[in-house]
Amino acid sequence: MAMTGAVRRLLSYRAPRPVLLLVAHGSRDPRHAATVRALTRRLRALRPGLRVETGFLDFDTPSVESVLDRLAVEDVREVVALPLLLTRAFHAKADIPAVLRAATLRHPRLRIRQAGVLGPSPLLGAALERRLYEAGLTPADKCSTGVVLASAGSSDPEAIAVIADIAREWRHTGWCAVRPAFASASLPRTEDAVRALRAEGVRRVAVAPYVIAPGRLPDRIAAGAREAGADVLAGVLGAAPEVASLLLRRYDSAAAAPARELVGHA
Incomplete structure (x- = not known):
């Protein structure tokens, strides 16, 4: 039928x-x-x-x-x-x-x-690297560059632990060192993490803001990077693919x- x-x-x-x-x-x-x-x-x-x-x-x-x-x-x-x-x-x-x-x-x-x-997700790691490369780094720079993974910060211990875990895992992708930092609520601040990497003898230091959009806290991250003399400051994640x-x-x-x-x- x-x-x-x-x-x-x-x-x-x-x-x-x-x-x-x-x-x-x-x-x-x-x-x-x-x-x-x-x-x-x-x-x-x-x-x-x-x-x-x-x-x-x-x-x-x-x-x-x-x-x-x-x-x-x-x-x-x-x-x-x-x-x-x-x-x-x-x-x-x-x-x-x-x-x-x-x-x-x-x-x-x-x-x-x-x-x-x-987060966390490997895609966010890829977006962070995209922004670092757009700021002037190349994959060949990874072994001589330390990265400050700078997040907005939180009073929630779970959120802080996640950022620390991401920094530890990201270290295994080829960067010579990765340190977490926070714009508020938690320590260290971006400038302190940059200085700590310098003290360890890291030749080049880049700051990668782990934030989606511009605003007060991302501006604080950028100010800390400039204050401590970071070599590279990446942009926020934004509308990255x-x-x-x-x-x-x-x-x-x-x-x-x-x-x-x-x-x-x-």
Whole structure:
């Protein structure tokens, strides 16, 4: 028996992919929002059929809450909230889950999954090296260059331990030395780590900011690098292709997660 048009349409129907909501921290520095929006554009270019939205926790607009409210009004049923964060610290553990839970209470038909943070990942290591090479280094310089892996810093011990682990592991990729540093909350500061490498006899010292977007803390990292006379200062990760690819991996993993992983569900 030939299939009717209605049956064919039913069999060929594919539910729309969940909306990707990029959750950024926000900053008073306009460079932060510009970088986030550049990353959003890269995601849309990489995955043309995927709807990508951006929301900010603070300082910038639109807020995460307002984006979720708008999606609910549009009768969007599924969202993957993807934190634009490198470590699982306070924002990933408390702020973002609270905002998402509140949205599910306001909009019971809206199914939200919170994706994992970006780090650690080999793709971030590749993005860091991309920025170092863009700043003037070459792969041949690795064996004579010490790197300060400079993160924003956190009061969360788990986040600090992750940065220390990344520095230890990155040492095995060919750099002659790698030291972690922090712009706030933890020690050492960037300038102290640069000086420590100099004291160990490292000939060339580069600072690699382990941050996504410009702002107050990245500026503090840069100031510390200049103060201590670092030879190379890389740019922030920004909209590096490796970062965009990693975001899509985190999205795909969360979108495929079982229903029990929905925000606000047991």
